[in-house]
Amino acid sequence: PxxxxxxxxxxxxxxxxxxxxxxxxxxxxxxxxxxxxxLPINRIEPGDDTLGIVAAGSVYQYAREVFPQATFLKLGMVYPLPERLIREFASRVKTVIVIEELDPFFEEQIRLMGIEARGKDIFPMIGEFSPTLIRQCAATAGLIKEAIAPSEAAATTPASVELPIRPPILCPGCGHRGLFHVLREAGVLVLGDIGCYTLGVAPPLSAMHTCGCMGASIGVAHGVAKAGVKDRVVAVIGDSTFFHAGIHPLINVLYNESNVTAIITDNSVTAMTGHQQHPGTGITLQKKKTVAVDLEKFVRSIGFEKVDVCDPYDLDGLAKVLEEHLSSGQPSVIVAKRPCVLYTREKSTPPAVDPDACVNCGACLELGCPPLLQAEDHVTIDPILCNGCGLCIQVCPSEAISR
Ligand code: SF4
Ligand code: SF4
Known part of the structure; x- marks a missing residue:
């Protein structure tokens, strides 16, 4: 080398x-x-000279569908812009239209060259584009006649078919479900982060109250605690996110002395993005064995004295530890450790509901676990979906759920 x-x-x-x-x-x-x-990927595609469209990426493909006859400047390299090529393009067409998502990045630069161009007066600054959206905006601006594509008009499926909403949800058997159940019951303010566990915000768990960006949880919790907010606050951050962006704010909690309890949800993998390894797993991204950073030892090594490792499947145990931490009056860390069930593929015998014992109180449904289904006067469990984690057994006040 x-x-x-x-x-x-x-x-x-x-x-x-x-x-x-x-x-x-x-x-x-x-x-x-x-x-x-x-550069060949920046090119003029000649067509009708009435409209000259500037576009890049997927927006180019959408715009091509809507303006099949127009002259195009297709940009493959978007910075710095090719000024002479743009001037030549503009000289060939009557009107320059820039179609780009979000901010008017090309449009402003082209105008700064002294070239008249339209763009954000026709197309929105917000949201993702699609051929349909571009077509509608273009029709409203009078650039094309039809707001509906001939192929869409000919389609037999009604455009307004109401599909059931299927929001993302924690998987059956996910350890995060136990954690967020405990946090909701404790009534604490939860400053969250980005990962599968952000789904703790979804009803019925509804136990995450902020999530700004990756690694923000502990820093925001520190700020909230320093601002003197009366709520009891915890930060929730995943193991992978912690290694990525949570260590500095955790040191700050110690250094600048705030009584934050940081909960590291350790599912022992980077689950949300497809089970990538991270410094805590002992395996590199190239699948080689390596040192595994031990979360408990690590947080103790930087100076935390109150540290506990808990299993979020043990609801009572976790609730007890959480209460101890919140009342300790010192910065603390709980590692809620339960490997991702989609990664380990571990499953236990699914429990079942005794319909005679079930009083239909709905307590188990508050876990938001997909296999728990409301029947006419009791709850049932779909054994195919169920992972057998046993959380529902623990929350049923009538002992109606058992294996
Ligand atoms: S045991 Fe209960 S909480 Fe666990 S996956 Fe099955 S239905 Fe859901
Ligand atoms: S918590 Fe128990 S009693 Fe209540 S609905 Fe669920 S199974 Fe029935």
Whole structure:
């Protein structure tokens, strides 16, 4: 392998070097712009000269469906823009229309070149585009006649078929369900994060109250605690998210002294995005064995004294530990450890509901577990869907659920 080029003037950006390097960066951008002028993925596709459409990516495909005859400037490299190519394109057409999702990135740059262009006066700044949306906006602006595509008009399926809503939900047997059940019952303010466990916000669990961005939970909990909010606050963050973005805010909780209880939901994998490994699993992304960072040892090593590892399948045990942490008056960490059931593929014998013992109180349904179904005067369990985790057995006050 080549040796690393040791060139401090190029790679160490102390102010003196940064000042010297800035013109180099600007020169590179100019060269890239020149490169973009002749790059084949930036191309004019000739057509009718009434409309010239500027588009890139999937929006180009949608726009092509709506304006099959128009002249197009298809951009494959979107920064820096090829100014000469854009000027040539604009000179060939009567009206330049820029179609792009979200902010007017191309449109503003093209206008700054002194070229008249329309875009966000026709197409929205918000949401994803589709051929249907582009067609409707174009028809409203008078660019095309029909707001409905001929293929859609000919379709026999009514456009307004009402499909049942199927929101994402925690899987049967998911350990997060036990955690959020306990948090809801405790009535605490839950500052959340991004992962499968964000589904703790969904009814009937309804036990997550903020989720801003990846790694935000602990920092937000710290801020809320510092602001003197009277609610008891906990931060909930997944194991993978914790390794990714939760360590610094957790150190901040200690350093700047807030009584936050951080709960790391350890399902021992990066579940939401497809079961990727992470530093706690002991396996690399290349499937090689490696060191597994032990969450409990790690948080103790940075100075946390109150640390517990709990099984979120044990509802009473977890509730007891949570109460101890919240009343301890010190920053603390609970590792709620239960591997993802879709990863381990572990399953236990499904329980069943005794219809004579069930008083139809609905307590088990408050878990929001898909196999629990409301029958006419009692609840039933779909044994095919059920993972056998046993949470419903624990919450039934009538002992109507058993294996
Ligand atoms: S045992 Fe109960 S809570 Fe667990 S998966 Fe089956 S129905 Fe759901
Ligand atoms: S918690 Fe028990 S008694 Fe209540 S509805 Fe469910 S099975 Fe029936």
């Amino acid at each position: 080549p040796l690393y080029e040791r060139n401090a003037g190029k790679f160490v950006m102390v102010p003196a070097n940064a000042r010297r390097r800035h013109p180099v960066v600007e020169e590179k951008i100019k060269k890239l712009a020149e490169y973009a002028e002749t």
